Amino acid sequence: MSKKLIVIGAGMASGRALEHLFDEGADYDVTLFNAEPRGNYNRIMLSPVLSGEKTYAEIVTHDADWYAANGVTCRFGEKITAIDRAAKTVTADNGDVLAYDKLMFGTGSNPFIIPLPGHDLDGVIAYRDLEDTELMMSMGADNKVVVIGGGLLGLEAAAGMAARGADVTVVHIMGHLMERQLDEAAGYLLRKALVDKGITVKCSANSKEILGENGKVRALLLDDGTELPCDLLVMAVGIRPNIALGQEAGLAVGRGIHVDDQMITSDPDIVAVGECVEHDGAVFGLVAPLYDQAKVVAQTLMGNEAQFVQKEISTKLKVTGCDLFSAGDFADGDGREDIVFRDPARGVYRRLVIENNVVIGAVMYGDTADSNWFFGLIKDKTDIAEMRDTLIFGPAYQGGTPMDPLAAVAALPRDAEICGCNGICKGQIEDAIAAGHTDLGAIKATTKASASCGTCTGLVEQVLAVTLGDDFVMPAAQSVCGCTDMTHEDLRRMIKSQKLTSMQAVFQECGWKTSCGCHVCRPALNFYLLADWPIEYQDDPQSRFINERKHANIQKDGTFSVVPRMWGGITTPDELRAIADAADKYMVPTVKVTGGQRIDLLGVKGEDLPAIWKDLNDAGMVSGYAYSKGLRTVKTCVGTDHCRFGTQDSTGLGIKLEKTLHGSWTPHKLKLGVSGCPRNCAEATCKDIGIVCVDSGYQVSIGGAAGMDVKETELLIQVPTEDETILVIKAVTQLYRENAKYLDRIYKWLAKVGMDWVKDQIEDLDNRQALVDRFELSQSVYRHDPWARHVDEQAETYQPLANLSMEAAE
């Protein structure tokens, strides 16, 4: 005869506890009550539901089939109204009385509603359950929403509503956002990211009264007299353990229902788990400890030994585009020191708090890839004295030579948590792999790891890679190529931070697996090195693709195409005659006008290249760089010279820009357009950098494309003069050179760093000038005509090494 277990509350903790119980083969007859008219779902994933990134169906953790398969009697939408501990029965709200052998409390918590005047108006809600979420979703576009509370939940609510098109204001009583998890500097970055999403943030703001009209919320009044109009007011200021039922039943309670290390309440037949409990003075709001409790309570119900131990916990914010991690304690204090890393250019901030050579707190913003490693240092109380110098750079920079990121994962213990959303540890993933689930999809399906918010996907892949070795193929785009495990971003960071100025130094310091790289990494490295160290680094032609090595485009039959530069698209009859003569002399089969307003001579033999270049050079033309990951063309319209609509001299500006920028190597090809008026005849708004002249000046916009992707540019800045336009363009070109991944066009780079960041960089005049100076420094080396150099210095390398055709005929 099975024992009867009644569970009150179908939340994340009780759901997980049931899973463990059935995994252990428990012989319980389970009845599950839930006040909400539904079963277990992943409440922390309501934020992605709100923002539209997931649907409710995707966050259900246990469906009807699961309950049926495990014989759970579901009584959803029903409350327990009373417990008779002496008789060991519960009474449901319809009057049913059910007997139990064991009772589990999983009643969770209630949102805290500040008793402001007006808090009971229509349209004032907490952000707690699916009903709240659905109401918020229905209030999306064109509504005004005020969120009280700048903590984790409030910000996720605000970001979700903003994503649905609402006009959102966050009101926070403290001086900076998420003050319990973040220090001021990280709070500032977070605030900036939210403001960039169009959210208004008011810190140090005291709410005084909620104003209504006809019983419905109208505005929030602050105590400085500010009125914030709203159609919906969300209070997300905290939660309180839901202890009412426990208290009535006579259980010992404090802030929550008291439990011991086995999760047993003051009644030996009643256990409790989740947000409703108080253990050793602490209550719990984050998911990781709840899942630990669920494991323990299941063992307790099985009659096994288990003990709940409070551990360090970490926080991640589930707002797309705000990469934020916080763990441990980072308050100031005697004997505490901190190490801060700030890279405003990438929007990255890291702070570690250290006490007695142990990391006790970590805040990371912008790049949280290493967060698990830092969290491990905190949890394990690792002595960091030896690696203090390089600690802040993360696991890749420890121990002299960079550590293989896989080695760090390999070193994690089996109980290290990999997936925070679902509480999956490394051991469970290893077990799943051992059972034959050998790719990410299978791991997701069988363990749920990385199946929720997805921030741990990289880690799961690394566990797969470590466990399977060569049998696992890491998805592309992770590392640069097979020669290294490092990503482009890591590599750029190493080149800058370790001042690596040669390819050999990179191979050495970054642990290249091949003797001299390959056709994928070498061109990227060559670019990074010359972009970062234009004076120190010697360009390596052998690490360039043939087009750049021979300054002409290779064609399908091995011949080349030659494009002389026509500054701003302007040419002369003499130049045209010289081009026609060259075409005749070298028997060019095809003469074509390119999309960038230049003339292309197609089908030139490789050995004729120096000769045709010399002829074109002699006629005053230089290489058009049509082959380069660098400035290609500046397309122009005729502007004020001839056009009756032209507002500025677009052709003149195009020529100046082309003369300024030519020869500059960039992560990918760079095309500009200058249109003399908004009719945009030069199609400037689908170029990497576009300038549209208007009466009042010059609109500079960036990030257009008309290739594999078609994109319109976004406005970067409008400036009044031609000179300032040129400065802005030099600066933004340099910014792109210094930061983008090799082979990312500006629009791809922009999608990663964000337009607002680029604007900040360019609008800061000191920074703009510094970028221009670095650009000019680089141009002092690279602004030249490669045709002339090759004609002078290495024309013979274009000829065959030897001609053996006569000997063969003997």
Add this chain to the structure above:
Amino acid sequence: MSDWIDIAPLEAIQPRGARLIKTAHGCVAVFRTAEDEVYALDNACPHKQGPLAEGIVHGKAVTCPLHNWVISLETGMVQGADEGQVSTYPARVEDGRILLDVAFIRSRSAA
């Protein structure tokens, strides 16, 4: 018996570079690796006859400039998932000079 002929000084080819040799039966590419070894291969990728001499040389392999097929300089075998082979010919360096086996020219004319 091998009959080696002197083609050019080693410096005529850049490290990790290549130059062509014209023969009566098409071009042969002579490669120099970073380790100063030399290899001679037909200058045509088995895929779409891409000119291998224009490719990027890495380790003991070259990547075709047209579609990134990677070819072993030692064996002429196409690496990775692609399939095919390029003819290779004996080549070596002696006293800083590149030497080719004249037998390779005969074998080409016979082919």
